[in-house]
Each structure stands twice: as structure tokens, then as C-alpha cells.
Amino acid sequence: MTGPCVAQHINHVAIAVKDIAAALAMYRDLFGVGAGAQAVDIADQKVRAVLVRIGGSQVEFIQPTDPNSGVARFIEKRGEGVHHICFEVESLADRLQALKAKGVELIDEKPRHGLSGQIAFLHPRSTGGVLIELVDQDTARR
Template sequence: MSGLHHVGIAVDDLDAAIANYEALFGASVEHRETVPDQGVEAALLRVGGSRVELLRPLEPDTPVGRFLAKRGPGLHHVAFEVADVAAELARLRADGVQLIDEEPRQGLFGLQVGFVHPEATGGVLAEFVGR
């Protein structure tokens, strides 16, 4: 486990959120991408040596759209960088930990990712991101 890869934040208006994070925290956009399959437009921001991922739903009936409807904008998930996503998922699966992804899949920005279910983490949607 290398540490935090990024913190994911659900937003209503991506342009406004980017401008706000630039002004508040000196953020700068590293990547920006629309992924229809996942129902999001996303921006990965650098804040100092760290990353913040802003997620805007393309439609209300998407995972991030349902999150916004239920909770409003705010902290959505936390991602940990690991050497081998498949190995981390296999380790947790062997321990009986509830996963969203049994196997790695391609996430935003071409990253290999796998999500752990919030039921397993005390209410935190947690993601592994491959190096």
C-alpha cells in the first residue's frame, strides 16, 4: 500500500468545482475525461503532491447521480495506490471481505482499479488504484 492515490468528490457542476478548487487550494487539472459507460465526467486535480478527483454525473440514474440525490455534493470515495490491484482484491476476497469488484477493471484515466464495498469499511467507499 503506497498511500492515498486520490480523494473522490461528487459535484453538480464540474467547471465551477474546478475553478473553486483552483482558487481555494491551488489545484490544477491533470486529466479530464467523460466516460459514458460509468456515467461520469471526471477531472483529476493535483493539489500539491496529492490528487483530488471531481465527479459529475452524466445522468441522475448513475451511481454518482444517485449519491448526489441522496447525500448532496461532497466526499464520495477514497483511493489507495497499490502495486497489484488483483492481488489486493484476492487477499480481501480470501478473508471474506465484501467487494464491489471481484476482479480489477479499467477505471477513469486508464487506471486499473477495484472497489471495496462500504459495508466492509465502516461506510467508506474505498478504491484500490494500480501503480
């Protein structure tokens, strides 16, 4: 039985940046976080990304690796800044169907593999202008 979608935790806040090494250096210098964090390429999303732990949550930096990627267009249009927020939920596949039944526009109809685990994005048209990622909490990387 599918219960309501309940956001259990803020897994991360993602920030689009032009230079992930520069962003990591700045956060280490100013906020003392991210020592040893290693960025990885996510080829299908045309980005490099890294998760930086801050207490019980994380900041994710994402850098476009292709000028035609969504993140590159985001930076071109709005400048560097917050790109999305990721909530942990139980039973993501069921939750997506429940959200769709409420009329939420899904970017991903089914969970897919992402840097943070099994994830899916909701369209900001349905979520007050904020791009929301959901990650299945059983798979969530923290």
C-alpha cells in the same frame, strides 16, 4: 506468493459535484490548484471526471452525466461531498483475492480500467462506511 494488502499511497480523494467546471473554478480560485486540468467523460460509469494534483496526491471531481448513475443518486441522497478514497496497492489482482478471503465484499472482482489506472472498488459495508477504490500502483496515474 501473495503478501498482505498494503496501501502504499493515497492516490486521490474523490468528490461528487453537480458541476465539474464550477468545482474546478472554485479550487483554482480558493486553493490555487487544477490549472489546465481537463475533465473527461467516462461513459460506462455515467460520469465526467477530472484529477487535480495537490502535492503528491490528488482530488478527483466526479459529475454525474445521467440521473440514474450511482453518483447522481449519491448527490441526491447526501448532497455534494466526498464520494470515495483511492489507495495505491501492489499487484491489485492478488490483493483483491486476499481481501475477498478475509470476507471483504468486492464491488469489482477483478481489476478494470478506470481514470486512475487498473482499479477496483470495495463495498463500504466492509470498510467502515467509506467507499474505497484500489488502484494498481504500477498503472496509477498521478
